[in-house]
Structure formats: structure tokens, C-alpha cells
Amino acid sequence: MRHAGAVKKRTRAAVYVLVEGAAAVVSLFLLMVGLILLSLSILIVGWLLLPSYVRVLRWWAGLARKRTAAYTGRPVLQRYPPMPGNPTFGDWRRFLTDQSTRRDAAWLSIHGLGAFVAATLTIALPLGALNSIAVPLYWQQMPAGEPVNNPYPVTSWLGAAGMPLIGILYLLIAWWLVPAMAKWISWSTTTLLAPDTRSDLSKRVTALTASRAAALDAHSAELKRIERDLHDGAQNRLVAVVMMLGMAERSLQNNPDQALPQLHRAQDAATEALSELRTLVHDIYPPILDELGLEGAISALAGRSAVPCVLEIDELRRAPAAVEAAAYFVVAEALTNVAKHSGARSVTVTARTEASADSLGETMLIDVIDDGQGGANERPGGGVAGIRRRVEAFEGTAVLESPEGGPTTMRVELPCGF
Incomplete structure (x- = not known):
């Protein structure tokens, strides 16, 4: 039973190595294409093609993660920065030099060369063993000037008698080497394509620092808005109510006929002040x-x-109250922007909850897509900037894609916690 398990394990390893060897041909092709594009990066055509190349590279690396996960039984995590919407030259330069892109490129070169050599050995060693074992059967049929050379010239029965031992040696080497090569390929794929723990921790600290700053900015802006709304709205109306009540009091003493209309005006002003206060409370957290x-x-x-x-x-699963409030205001602001600026005839809002790519909790995805004229961009203090500021306070992302002629897509990702 144990021997059958060992054979099954090595057969599985051989199949994995051979599949990776076939995939290595594609990796070598992509590596050559990448080198050509890098050489053309001094021209505009190179920069135009590199983003598409990186998308293909991500897809190919994703397939390698799935194959390795199927072989090892352990998932290979994947984490990439989002593709920028309407990117500038500087955006693409930072994107193409990101650590994840560099790690994918390093894996491509190692996989293209290493996996191909491993697959070649996986095929050559058993074939060499079979050939060596069969040498005593056919060495005499070879021309006198062209003896069998595997690994030494066979010119006598004594030399031929030693070839089966060479074949057994080849089989022993293959028995040990094939699982080792499969382990090396899976290890290199996992090491290079999985997010680096230390780098990920550093990025998370940076993201937490940025999100804390964004949260403080959002909190400060919200407090200023509340103070402004109270001062310009409800407070002024309440002051007017007090003045109207004072005038009604004097009218009751001097001219009672004028008191009732003044009380009605005070009541209307108090009602408006109450309505504004309710709106203000709604904007803080919608009931x-x-x-x-x-x-x-x-x-x-x-x-x-x-x-x-x-x-x-x-x-769409329930999330913490603060996250749901942020999602609500994101949709509200996005629909307001569509109504004000897009000229759209229809808008589609999609919302769902998915497991995070890094297996850390869940992520709420919100897409707002309109069929308007497009050409939207982010302006300081504008609605899109407000959405981004609110989302970044939760370590989320907001991506706007709005080509001329439309459609416009606002995609928001909000982490929902652990």
C-alpha cells in the first residue's frame, strides 16, 4: 500500500511538472514579448501596449496560482493594485513598476526557463532508462563506426551488460528528482506570486496611516458642514422664532389683533427649523x-x-453600521452626480458582497453605471473627491472610468471587516 502511494505521488508530481513544462513555452513567449516591449518603451507604441501586456501577465500568473494550488492543496493568494481609470503617464509608470508587476515578471523568467528544463528531465530520464535497459538487445545492430553511447560507447558484451545498471540508476535519479522538481516549481510559484508578508505589512501600515488621515479629514469636514448647516439654517430660524414670539408678546399687550398672525409665522418658522434639524440628523446617519x-x-x-x-x-450581506452608512452616501452622491452632470437617460446601480481576494473578511462592491456623455473627472472638493475621501477612510478604493461619449462607471470597494 505504501509503495502504491509513493508511485501515485510521483506520478502526480510528474504530471504537474510536465504541465508546467508545457506552460513554460508560453512563459518564454511572454518573456520575449515583454523584453521587446521594454525595448520599445522609448517610443509611444511601447507605452500603449505595456498596460495590455500587464493584464495578460496577470491572467497568466493567475492560472499558475490555480495550478499550483491544485497540486499543493494550499491556495496561492493574489493581490494587485487596481487598474487606474483614465491614467496619466505618471500613473502608468508607477503601475508598471509596482512590486506586484516586478514579482510577476521575475516569476515569468524563472518559470519559462526552470519549468522547461524540469519537464525535459522528467521525460529524458525515464526514456534514457528504457534505452539503457534495451541496449543489450540492439547494440550489435549498430554500425561498427557508430556504437551506442549511453553514457559510454558499447563495443562488447561486457559493456552492454553494464547498461541495465545505468538504466536503473536513471530510474533512481528520476524517482528522487521528479518530486523535488515539482516541489521547487510549486515553491517558486508560491514565493514569487504570493504577496510578500513584510511588504504587505508595510503597505498595510501605510494604508492605515493614509486612511486615518482621510478619516480625520472627513471627520473635520463633516463637523464643519454640520456647524455651517446649524449656523446658516436651523440656528437662524430659531432666532427668527424667538424674535417673532417677542413681537407677538408685545402685540398681545398693545394690539391683540396682530398677535395671532405673528404666532402663525413663528409656528411656520419653528416647523421649518425642525425640518432642517431632521434633515441634518438624516445626513449624519440615515434612520x-x-x-x-x-x-x-x-x-x-x-x-x-x-x-x-x-x-x-x-x-448583499449586512456590514458594520459605519460601512453601510458610507455605502448609502456613496450611492446617494453618485446618483446626484449623474442627475446633475451626465445627461444620462438611465443609470444602473449594482451592489454585492464578495470574499476578499486576500481571504481577509469580505468586501462590498458598488458599481454605478450611466449611459451619459462621459468625460467626467475628479475635481478638488467635487462629488467624486467626496466619495473617494469617504471610501478611503475605510481603506477602500474608488475608481472612476468615464471616456468621452460614455458610459461612466464609478466602482467602489469597501472592506467590511473580518
Whole structure:
């Protein structure tokens, strides 16, 4: 039973090495294409083609992760920075020199050469063993000037008698080497394609620092907005109510007929002040989230949208209250932007929850897509900047893609915690 298990293990390793050897041909081709594009990077055509090349490289590295995970039984994590929307030259330069791109390129070169050599040995060693064992059967048939050379010239029965021992040696080498090569290929793939722990920790610390700063900025901006709304709105109305009540009091003493209309005006002003206070409280945390949950709250936003809205919600699970509030305001601001600036005839909002690519908790994905004129961009203090600031406070990402002529897509990813 143990011998059968060992044979099965080595057969599985051989199949993995051979598959990787075949894949190495593609890796070598992609490596040569990458070198050609790098040489053309001094020209515009090189920079235009490199982003597409990186997308193909990511896809090919993703397939290698799946093959290795199937062989080892352990997942190979994947984490890439998002493709920038409407990128500048500087954006592409940072994107192409990102550590994840460099690691993919390093894996491509090692895989293209190493896996090909490993697959060649996996085929050559058993074939060499079979040939060596069969040499005593055919060495005499060879021309006198062209004896069998495997690994020494066979010119006599004594030399031929030693060849089966050489064949057994080849089999022993293959028995040990094939699993070792499979282990090396899986190790190199996991080491190079999985996110580096130390680098990931450093990036996370940087992201936490940036998100903390964004959260403080968002908090400060929110406090200023609340103070401004209270000062310019409800506070002024309450002051007017106090003045109207004072005038009504004097009217009751001097001219009672004028007191009732003044009290009515004070009541109307108090009602307006109360309405503004309710709106202000709603903007801090919408009560509809507690009443209907995020799905119901987004449905209400879609129903009130000035542009006809199609809502698609798929497996949207509950998240922390702060995350749901951020998602609600993201959709509200995005729909407002569509109504104000896009000239769209329809807008589609999709929301769903997915497992994070790094297996750390879940991520809420929100897409707002309109069929407007496109050409939208992010301006300081604008709606898109407000969405990005709110999302970054939760270590999320917001990507805007708006080519001229449309469509415009706003994609938001909000981590939901662990």
C-alpha cells in the first residue's frame, strides 16, 4: 500500500511538472514579448501596449496560482493594485513598476526557463532508462563506426551488460528528482506570486496611516458642514422664532389683533427649523438604514433618483453600521452626480458582497453605471473627491472610468471587516 502511494505521488508530481513544462513555452513567449516591449518603451507604441501586456501577465500568473494550488492543496493568494481609470503617464509608470508587476515578471523568467528544463528531465530520464535497459538487445545492430553511447560507447558484451545498471540508476535519479522538481516549481510559484508578508505589512501600515488621515479629514469636514448647516439654517430660524414670539408678546399687550398672525409665522418658522434639524440628523446617519437595512435604503434612493435607475443587488450581506452608512452616501452622491452632470437617460446601480481576494473578511462592491456623455473627472472638493475621501477612510478604493461619449462607471470597494 505504501509503495502504491509513493508511485501515485510521483506520478502526480510528474504530471504537474510536465504541465508546467508545457506552460513554460508560453512563459518564454511572454518573456520575449515583454523584453521587446521594454525595448520599445522609448517610443509611444511601447507605452500603449505595456498596460495590455500587464493584464495578460496577470491572467497568466493567475492560472499558475490555480495550478499550483491544485497540486499543493494550499491556495496561492493574489493581490494587485487596481487598474487606474483614465491614467496619466505618471500613473502608468508607477503601475508598471509596482512590486506586484516586478514579482510577476521575475516569476515569468524563472518559470519559462526552470519549468522547461524540469519537464525535459522528467521525460529524458525515464526514456534514457528504457534505452539503457534495451541496449543489450540492439547494440550489435549498430554500425561498427557508430556504437551506442549511453553514457559510454558499447563495443562488447561486457559493456552492454553494464547498461541495465545505468538504466536503473536513471530510474533512481528520476524517482528522487521528479518530486523535488515539482516541489521547487510549486515553491517558486508560491514565493514569487504570493504577496510578500513584510511588504504587505508595510503597505498595510501605510494604508492605515493614509486612511486615518482621510478619516480625520472627513471627520473635520463633516463637523464643519454640520456647524455651517446649524449656523446658516436651523440656528437662524430659531432666532427668527424667538424674535417673532417677542413681537407677538408685545402685540398681545398693545394690539391683540396682530398677535395671532405673528404666532402663525413663528409656528411656520419653528416647523421649518425642525425640518432642517431632521434633515441634518438624516445626513449624519440615515434612520432608514436601521428601518430597512442597506438594501432597502439603496432601493429608496433608486426610487427617488431623477434619472431612471435600475437596481441590481446580489448577495448583499449586512456590514458594520459605519460601512453601510458610507455605502448609502456613496450611492446617494453618485446618483446626484449623474442627475446633475451626465445627461444620462438611465443609470444602473449594482451592489454585492464578495470574499476578499486576500481571504481577509469580505468586501462590498458598488458599481454605478450611466449611459451619459462621459468625460467626467475628479475635481478638488467635487462629488467624486467626496466619495473617494469617504471610501478611503475605510481603506477602500474608488475608481472612476468615464471616456468621452460614455458610459461612466464609478466602482467602489469597501472592506467590511473580518
